[in-house]
Amino acid sequence: MKRRIRFENWNRNFSCRPALYAEPHCVEDVVQLVRLGHNEGKTLRPVGSGYSYTPLVQTDEILVSLNRIQGVERIDRDIPAVTVRGGTRLFHLNRFLASQGFALGNLGDIDRQTVAGAVSTATHGTGLGLGNISSEVLEITLVDGRGNLTVIQDRPRLRAAAVSLGAMGLMVSVKLKIVPHYWLQVDRKVVELDRALDELDRNVANHRNFEFFWFPNLDFAFTKTMNLTANRAAAGMQLFVRPVNDYLVENGILWVLNEWSRRFPGARDRLLNIIPRVAPQEVSFEPAERAYATPRWVRHNEIEYAIDIRNVHRALTELRRSLHEAGTRVLFPIEVRFCRRDDLYLSPSSDRDVAYISAHTYADEAYHGYFQRVEQIMKRFGGRPHWGKLHFLSGNDFAYLYPRWDDFHRERQTLDPEGLYLNPYLKTIFAGKREPSSG
Ligand SMILES: Cc1cc2nc3c(=O)[nH]c(=O)nc-3n(C[C@H](O)[C@H](O)[C@H](O)COP(=O)(O)OP(=O)(O)OC[C@H]3O[C@@H](n4cnc5c(N)ncnc54)[C@H](O)[C@@H]3O)c2cc1C
Structure with missing residues (x-):
């Protein structure tokens, strides 16, 4: 059509x-x-x-x-791996895998993305022992820039294609590693921000999945840990608790607070102080296909940087100080997550374990000043932006951040020599050079 x-x-x-x-x-x-x-x-x-x-x-x-090219092609139970068509939504894949006794090893905050879209930008969840979705790719079948159907399995090319922003070809199917189905115990807590920072290393090391978020200029943090569990006894409760949390707390209250604050800016501080009181503190037991993602109804802007995990304390301390000095009052949180290193040329976690730090604003609110402040600090720590989220970098910045930049472009050239898959945005980014030109 x-x-x-x-x-x-x-x-x-x-x-x-x-x-x-x-x-x-x-x-x-x-x-x-x-x-x-x-x-x-x-x-x-x-x-x-x-x-x-x-x-x-x-x-x-x-x-x-690829809306019409969806669905699972094959499960290889012995690997285990799934071959799935590029247009398949992650939530459909999750449900199918659960019905077959399997699951993805990790997932981000939402599951509405397509498999090809999520893979193309290195979509990640949290957990230092767990990589982003692109690092789970075993094989990609794509239509290259000349219309040839090409299967990519060999490492050098896969290291380029697994995070390629739709610039090496149209992925019609992807083979992904999967794991036997599992359940998670999810613990949500509200703690003082100082305590969350003090306990950060321990939480990252001790929990399969750990993340926390805080609102600028609020001294509370909201932590979330997830660990494998065999306990499903309390699962029935979740039929009620989860929807209340997902729909009412995470979306409804966030929306109401932001709308009020937009209309009555003077009430912003009082509104901020409501947040710790309404935030959920609970333990729940969730199957893999339901544990990670929550609905995101409140439109917002987002910037997210991956920094070497060894810099996370210094970066967060500096960020907190800087936002305090600027008097930043935003009714959307800063989120901190973790991701295992990989060897993909354009992955933000290429060659280093990372902490992902993201900041958000309500969609209708100006974000430039706030996000530029965040970016300045992340840049100082060698941060790499999420490919799908806002940033203010130039092509040369990207070339500098990615040591394998030229290797990526060499592979890209072989599959799309005429640049069929480039738009003006990608042309600008890809024009970036690692070394200053001599001409
Ligand atoms: C509310 C919200 C929450 C999010 N949460 C997270 C999160 O928790 N973790 C995280 O890492 N990211 C997150 N993201 C970012 C999101 O995962 C990525 O931007 C992802 O790429 C979006 O997937 P998509 O299917 O919408 O692809 P699109 O945004 O439509 O496209 C993304 C890229 O994939 C390419 N592409 C799409 N289909 C194909 C194909 N068939 N072949 C080749 N290339 C293709 C496109 O050309 C483009 O370069 C979030 C985004 C939003 C809006």
């Missing part, structure tokens, strides 16, 4: 009107479409669920969604 549309990302911070929007029905259609673009000299951008804040998919030429 081909038609004209106006595309908007989830956050509605960018939109575009592609000359052609296509939802091919099968891999053969994808091949034909890419050849059409190639022959007519038109660029093409793959889009997933549109859950990226950066204009990765923005184009006025051809926009391709």
Whole structure:
């Protein structure tokens, strides 16, 4: 199906009107479409669920969604691994895996993304023993820039393709490592921020998944730990508790507080102080497919940086001091998560264990000053931005941050020599050079 549309990302911070929007029905259609673009000299951008804040998919030429190319192709029980079509939503994959006695090893805050979209930007959850979703990729089948169906299994090329921002080809299927199905005990607590910082190393080391968040200029932190459990006795309770927490507390109250604060800015401090009182403190028991993601209804802006975990204390101390000095009062939290190192050329956790630090604002609120302040500090600690989240970096900044930048581009060139998959945003980023040019 081909038609004209106006595309908007989830956050509605960018939109575009592609000359052609296509939802091919099968891999053969994808091949034909890419050849059409190639022959007519038109660029093409793959889009997933549109859950990226950066204009990765923005184009006025051809926009391709794999909405109609979804579903699981195969489970290899002995590895174990799943081969899944690129347009499959993570929540569909999770449910299917659970029905087969399997699960993904980790997941981020939401599960609405497509598999190909999540893989392309190194989507991560939290847990220092756990890598991002791209590091779980064993094989990618894509249609390259000349319309050839290509299977990528060999390491050098996979190290480039597993985080490639839709710039090496259109991924029609991905083979991912999976694990036997499991349950998690989830503990949510409100503690003093100083205590959360003091206990950070211990919590990271002792829990399978650990994260915490705090609101700038509030001295409380909200911690969340998750650990494997065989205890499902209390699971029945969750039928009620989880929806109350997910829908009412995490979304409804956040929205109400932000709307009030926008209308009555003078009440912001009082509103901030409500948060620790309404935040949930509970223990719950959740199956893997339900434990990680919560609905995100309140539109917001987000910046997120991965810094070497060895710098996390200094970076957080500096961030806290800086936001205090600036008198930042935002009714959206700063979130701190952790991720295991990998060897993928453009992964923010390439060659280092990282702490991910993210800041948010309500969608309609100005974010530049606040996010630039956060970014300045993250840059000082060699931070790398999440590819799908807001940043103010140039191509040269990226080239400097990624030691394997040139290796990535060498692999990219072999699959898309004419730049069929590049839009203006990617062209700007990819123009970045590691060394100053001599000319
Ligand atoms: C509310 C919210 C919560 C989030 N939570 C997290 C989180 O917890 N952890 C985290 O790491 N990130 C998180 N993200 C970011 C999100 O996971 C990434 O931006 C992800 O890439 C979005 O997936 P998508 O399917 O929407 O892809 P899109 O945003 O549509 O596209 C992302 C990239 O994938 C490429 N792409 C899409 N489909 C294909 C394909 N078939 N072949 C090749 N390339 C393709 C696109 O060209 C683009 O470069 C969150 C985002 C939002 C809005």
